[in-house]
Amino acid sequence: DVKVTQSSRYLVKRTGEKVFLECVQDMDHENMFWYRQDPGLGLRLIYFSYDVKMKEKGDIPEGYSVSREKKERFSLILESASTNQTSMYLCASSFVGVAQPQHFGDGTRLSIL
Amino acid sequence: AQTVTQSQPEMSVQEAETVTLSCTYDTSENNYYLFWYKQPPSRQMILVIRQEAYKQQNATENRFSVNFQKAAKSFSLKISDSQLGDTAMYFCAFMKPGGSNYKLTFGKGTLLTVNP
Numbered sequence: 003d004v005k006v007t008q009s010s011r012y013l014v015k016r017t018g019e020k021v022f023l024e025c026v027q028d029m030d031h032e033n034m035f036w037y038r039q040d041p042g043l044g045l046r047l048i049y050f051s052y053d054v055k056m057k058e059k060g061d062i063p064e065g066y067s068v069s070r071e072k073k074e075r076f077s078l079i080l081e082s083a084s085t086n087q088t089s090m091y092l093c094a095s096s097f098v099g100v101a102q103p104q105h106f107g108d109g110t111r112l113s114i115l
Numbered sequence: 116a117q118t119v120t121q122s123q124p125e126m127s128v129q130e131a132e133t134v135t136l137s138c139t140y141d142t143s144e145n146n147y148y149l150f151w152y153k154q155p156p157s158r159q160m161i162l163v164i165r166q167e168a169y170k171q172q173n174a175t176e177n178r179f180s181v182n183f184q185k186a187a188k189s190f191s192l193k194i195s196d197s198q199l200g201d202t203a204m205y206f207c208a209f210m211k212p213g214g215s216n217y218k219l220t221f222g223k224g225t226l227l228t229v230n231p
Contacts, residue, residue, distance in 0.1 A: 044221035106160040
C-alpha cells in the first residue's frame, strides 16, 4: 500500500522557534509538494521539488524553506515561526511524468502560540 | 493568473441521489488540466478525476463524472448514487502544463454531506 507519511499529526510550537515538518514517501516518486490548507482559502502551494536537491517556490514561500537531501524525504522548515503560520500542512507526491499531486499525507495541524 | 471559483461552500444530498458540484475557472490558456480532489473528514486527500482541456469527451470514474464546458470555463462534478462515504470536502483545481510549472490553483472547496 503506497504511503506518504508526515511525521506529526499535531504540533504546537512557540513564536520564533525553528520548526521542521517531515514528509516521507515510499513510492519512489520524483515530485514532492508542500501545501498549506486554510479554511475558505483552499490549498496553496508553498514549495515543490522535482528531484533531490531541486526545489521551486510555490505561491506562498515567504517564511518557509525546504530541504530534499534524499528522494524519499521532503522537509518543510519554518525559519522563525509566527502565529500567522498556524495552519494545516499537507505533503504530496507524484511520478515525474505526472505533474499533479497523486498521493497526499494525513496532514500536520500546526499551532504557533 | 488563473483563478478557480467554487460557488457552493456547502451542499447536502440524500443517500442514493445525484448531486452536482460546480466549478468555474478563469484562464487565457488553451491547453490545461482540470481536477477534482476529495478530502474525507480526518482522512487523506485523493484525486477523484482529471480532465485534459483538449479532450472533448467528459471524464468518468465509476459514479463520478464531469461536465466540462470549455467555452463557458465550467467544470462541474456529478456524483451519482451518492453514498455516505462520499461525505467530504471537494476541491476543484486547475493546472497549466509545461516546463517546470507544476502549480495547481485550487478552489476554496465545497463541503458535501450525504445524509442517510
